[in-house]
Amino acid sequence: MAPNDVRIPAPELEALVRSIFVAAACDEAEASRIAAHLLGANLAGHDSHGVVRVPRYVEWCEAGYVLRGQTAEVVTDGGSFAVLDGKFGFGQTVAPQAVALGIERASQNGICITALRNAGHIGRVGDYSEAAIRAGLISIHFVNVAGSVLVAPFGGVDRRFSTAPFSVGVPLPGRPLVLDFATSLVAEGKVLVASNGGKALPPNALIEPDGRLSGDPRTLYGPYESVGPRDASKGAGAIRAFGDHKGSGLAFMCEMLGGALTGGGTSGPVDQRARIANGMLSIFISPRHFGTQAEFERMGLAYAEWVAGCTPAEAGVPVKLPGEPEAATRADRLANGVPLPEAAWANIQATARRLGVTQ
Numbered sequence: 001m002a003p004n005d006v007r008i009p010a011p012e013l014e015a016l017v018r019s020i021f022v023a024a025a026c027d028e029a030e031a032s033r034i035a036a037h038l039l040g041a042n043l044a045g046h047d048s049h050g051v052v053r054v055p056r057y058v059e060w061c062e063a064g065y066v067l068r069g070q071t072a073e074v075v076t077d078g079g080s081f082a083v084l085d086g087k088f089g090f091g092q093t094v095a096p097q098a099v100a101l102g103i104e105r106a107s108q109n110g111i112c113i114t115a116l117r118n119a120g121h122i123g124r125v126g127d128y129s130e131a132a133i134r135a136g137l138i139s140i141h142f143v144n145v146a147g148s149v150l151v152a153p154f155g156g157v158d159r160r161f162s163t164a165p166f167s168v169g170v171p172l173p174g175r176p177l178v179l180d181f182a183t184s185l186v187a188e189g190k191v192l193v194a195s196n197g198g199k200a201l202p203p204n205a206l207i208e209p210d211g212r213l214s215g216d217p218r219t220l221y222g223p224y225e226s227v228g229p230r231d232a233s234k235g236a237g238a239i240r241a242f243g244d245h246k247g248s249g250l251a252f253m254c255e256m257l258g259g260a261l262t263g264g265g266t267s268g269p270v271d272q273r274a275r276i277a278n279g280m281l282s283i284f285i286s287p288r289h290f291g292t293q294a295e296f297e298r299m300g301l302a303y304a305e306w307v308a309g310c311t312p313a314e315a316g317v318p319v320k321l322p323g324e325p326e327a328a329t330r331a332d333r334l335a336n337g338v339p340l341p342e343a344a345w346a347n348i349q350a351t352a353r354r355l356g357v358t359q
């Protein structure tokens with residue numbers, strides 16, 4: 001927690017965000033979904049996909065870039081696979097619909113692949129891996145953002161990729177595993193958080209047009225006021241891909257699978273449309289149908305325990321498995337409140353006041 005952060009009790013924060021989206025003309029159910037999902041990202045420690053995005057979501061909704069009350073339409077149905085069009089609805093509405101269909105069919109038939117296109121920002125992708133885990137399913141998710149270029153490929157300085165998240169969920173009994181990360185060195189939301197006075201970026205997270213590395217959010221956003229909107233089109237630089245050629249290659253494949261295969265479009269070449277949209281290719285697998293569930297769970301747990309038992313490089317800091325940092329952060333923040341940078345909290349409060357929401 002940074003020195004200037006404020007801690008907001010989770011129920012209070014969720015109620016405020018829900019009220020903001022009701023005031024923005026979402027119905028109660030949709031407002032509740034958005035609030036729960038954004039808060040859930042903060043509780044998991046993924047602040048880049050949390051309530052810091054409330055002002056931007058409201059601005060997109062008011063501009064018509066994301067639409068209220070949409071139902072994802074199944075445009076291709078092959079039984080074990082389906083293509084769905086989110087019709088630019090809120091990601092927290094249409095992505096769960098696609099995930100629910102994939103879970104239902106994989107639970108019945110052993111496997112299902114869903115391709116979602118034209119969804120509003122779907123938020124923390126690990127949330128959908130966790131939904132599959134609760135159903136006893138393995139899931140793999142490749143995500144892109146059509147029309148959004150923020151990340152430079154390895155060896156370049158120009159923007160070519162979206163932040164292209166990737167997630168895998170594995171349902172081990174008592175030890176669920178969730179791998180969830182952006183293929184950029186930092187998520188765009190982390191740049192947003194840093195610009196609002198939150199955790200500083202690594203000094204090599206961004207790259208300037210001349211190849212100089214940077215940790216200054218202005219590389220991405222250009223000049224900005226402490227309280228107010230952030231616009232990535234105003235900056236001259238880019239976010240870097242993580243892991244050099246490896247992260248760059250995975251980002252490329254997220255664009256191929258989440259963007260081109262779904263039919264929603266890749267990050268670029270960028271046209272003049274202001275609207276951007278997520279695409280997500282999801283694979284759901286039922287270990288029970290594979291006939292290997294008992295061995296899968298036995299071997300998976302044994303291996304997880306063996307990896308976690310590795311001698312730590314730093315005394316007293318044990319090796320953590322995917323999903324364990326999020327679980328620990330969730331427990332802490334439910335007990336002690338959600339830390340928010342003062343500027344981020346001020347932006348949320350300003351949005352609430354503008355919409356006539358009393359706090």
